[in-house]
Amino acid sequence: xxxxxxxxxxxxxxxxxxxxxxxxxxxxxxxxxxxxxxxxxxxxxxxxxxxxxxxxxxxxxxxxxxxxxxxxxxxxxxxxxxxxxxxxxxxxxxxxxxxxxxxxxxxxxxxxxxxxxxxxxxxxxxxxxxxxxxxxxxxxxxxxxxxxxxxxxxxxxxxxxxxxxxxxxxxxxxxxxxxxxxxxxxxxxxxxxxxxxxxxxxxxxxxxxxxxxxxxxxxxxxxxxxxxxxxxxxxxxxxxxxxxxxxxxxxxxxxxxxxxxxxxxxxxxxxxxxxxxxx
Numbered sequence: 001x002x003x004x005x006x007x008x009x010x011x012x013x014x015x016x017x018x019x020x021x022x023x024x025x026x027x028x029x030x031x032x033x034x035x036x037x038x039x040x041x042x043x044x045x046x047x048x049x050x051x052x053x054x055x056x057x058x059x060x061x062x063x064x065x066x067x068x069x070x071x072x073x074x075x076x077x078x079x080x081x082x083x084x085x086x087x088x089x090x091x092x093x094x095x096x097x098x099x100x101x102x103x104x105x106x107x108x109x110x111x112x113x114x115x116x117x118x119x120x121x122x123x124x125x126x127x128x129x130x131x132x133x134x135x136x137x138x139x140x141x142x143x144x145x146x147x148x149x150x151x152x153x154x155x156x157x158x159x160x161x162x163x164x165x166x167x168x169x170x171x172x173x174x175x176x177x178x179x180x181x182x183x184x185x186x187x188x189x190x191x192x193x194x195x196x197x198x199x200x201x202x203x204x205x206x207x208x209x210x211x212x213x214x215x216x217x218x219x220x221x222x223x224x225x226x227x228x229x230x231x232x233x234x235x236x237x238x239x240x241x242x243x244x245x246x247x248x249x250x251x252x253x254x255x256x257x258x259x260x261x262x263x264x265x266x267x268x269x270x271x272x273x274x275x276x277x278x279x
Contacts, residue, residue: 048262
């Protein structure tokens with residue numbers, strides 16, 4: 001049976017031990033700060049982004065992986081005779097997907113899927129792809145089944161503010177919230193490959209996070225319970241454990257908690273909190 005490599009862009013924010021246990025390869029994306037090109041998850045993380053913003057008052061920019069870098073990355077696997085399924089960062093948010101496709105066209109057996117997503121949206125698709133790989137499905141079949149799951153990924157983050165989104169120009173609905181968000185916590189999520197404001201939660205941060213968690217469970221009672229991701233930027237262990245227990249009580253079998261990496265942190269700001277599922 002031909003070996004199949006499951007790969008993701010680093011914006012999936014997968015914990016390294018989780019990626020290793022599941023045989024998932026990670027391609028680092030880039031952050032530009034002070035004209036320096038830093039590798040996401042290697043040279044800089046989410047905390048590093050916040051420290052940079054606090055120090056300089058500026059938000060770093062993201063930079064796509066080049067086609068040549070992808071070609072070198074893919075060749076390391078194909079030279080050993082493996083097929084590659086690469087789950088890319090959303091094509092509407094970065095040229096990373098396009099560059100991966102350009103590189104893939106140089107090889108036989110390299111498949112690039114536009115996840116139209118980030119964070120756990122990519123991570124959940126990777127987990128499903130790994131399960132199919134381990135069952136012995138072909139690369140073509142895995143790609144076909146994974147593509148069907150893309151519209152079912154539910155990715156959102158409860159934000160302390162939309163300031164990072166506004167400065168990054170990534171969200172078309174930010175202006176609708178108005179300048180003053182006192183006691184309002186916006187929930188931003190992926191809609192057809194774009195970041196949109198989905199709803200707003202009132203109250204203090206911790207109370208809003210409880211309401212957000214309960215809202216996810218209420219909206220998607222028939223969600224795929226095999227796995228859920230909890231992503232955050234500086235949320236207390238007590239709150240994370242509470243959210244995980246809520247998901248566990250709702251029937252979710254595997255709950256993966258991870259910190260937002262630098263790519264997501266650039267657009268979400270400190271204390272962002274997200275629950276990502278397939279439903």
